[in-house]
Amino acid sequence: xxSLKEKIxxxxxxxxxxxxxxxxxxxxxxxxxxxxxxxxxAFLPPFAGG
Amino acid sequence: xxxxxxxKQKKVFTEGAISAGFIAExxxxxxxxxxxxxxxxxxxxxxxxxxxxxxxxxxxxxxxxEMANEKFHEIREEAFQKFDLACIHIHHSIGRVNAGExxxxxxTSSKHRKASFDACRWIVNExxxxxxxxxxxxxxxxxxxxxxxx
Numbered sequence: 495x496x497s498l499k500e501k502i503x504x505x506x507x508x509x510x511x512x513x514x515x516x517x518x519x520x521x522x523x524x525x526x527x528x529x530x531x532x533x534x535x536a537f538l539p540p541f542a543g544g
Numbered sequence: 545x546x547x548x549x550x551x552k553q554k555k556v557f558t559e560g561a562i563s564a565g566f567i568a569e570x571x572x573x574x575x576x577x578x579x580x581x582x583x584x585x586x587x588x589x590x591x592x593x594x595x596x597x598x599x600x601x602x603x604x605x606x607x608x609x610e611m612a613n614e615k616f617h618e619i620r621e622e623a624f625q626k627f628d629l630a631c632i633h634i635h636h637s638i639g640r641v642n643a644g645e646x647x648x649x650x651x652t653s654s655k656h657r658k659a660s661f662d663a664c665r666w667i668v669n670e671x672x673x674x675x676x677x678x679x680x681x682x683x684x685x686x687x688x689x690x691x692x693x694x
Contacts, residue, residue, distance in 0.1 A: 517676070520611040520625070521606075527599040539678060540693065541675060542678050543605075543607075543676075543677030544588045544677075
């Protein structure tokens with residue numbers, strides 16, 4: 495996830511200013527996990543349900 | 545615990561505001577379940593917050609729906625494990641909901657009051673922190689700001 499974040503930040507530096515969580519295949523990821531082909535990765539801004 | 549109720553993913557999202565009529569009907573349907581002695585209901589209403597001297601006139605809700613539905617399902621299952629409930633109903637709006645209208649309806653029922661009270665509060669808190677839903681706060685001049693749960 496750290497290397498993915500690096501990549502996103504270099505492509506979109508403005509992302510550094512935003513708070514977000516990362517989900518892999520619809521589960522929130524804290525720390526690092528391997529990313530496989532076909533995994534669905536999502537950058538999720540702060541939630542506002544309710 | 546009713547296994548039928550925890551296995552099936554239920555439809556949570558409803559387009560636009562949740563009407564008082566829908567809520568009333570939902571309450572009425574429970575008269576058939578005579579083992580229930582307590583209902584707790586939480587209604588989330590869109591507030592006309594003042595942000596930078598402009599009042600919010602509506603919230604436009606969007607969601608990562610597939611993940612949100614999974615999370616709602618998880619929360620339901622966990623609530624059935626944690627509390628002694630007869631049933632749980634959760635409805636959340638998607639799309640535009642005007643200030644003063646209802647965007648969240650959580651309805652828990654149990655034999656005695658403690659379980660329905662505690663579960664209702666717990667479910668609302670879990671929705672706010674775990675479910676990927678976003679809200680665009682729209683002002684009267686159609687400018688907007690993204691809402692963030694505290």
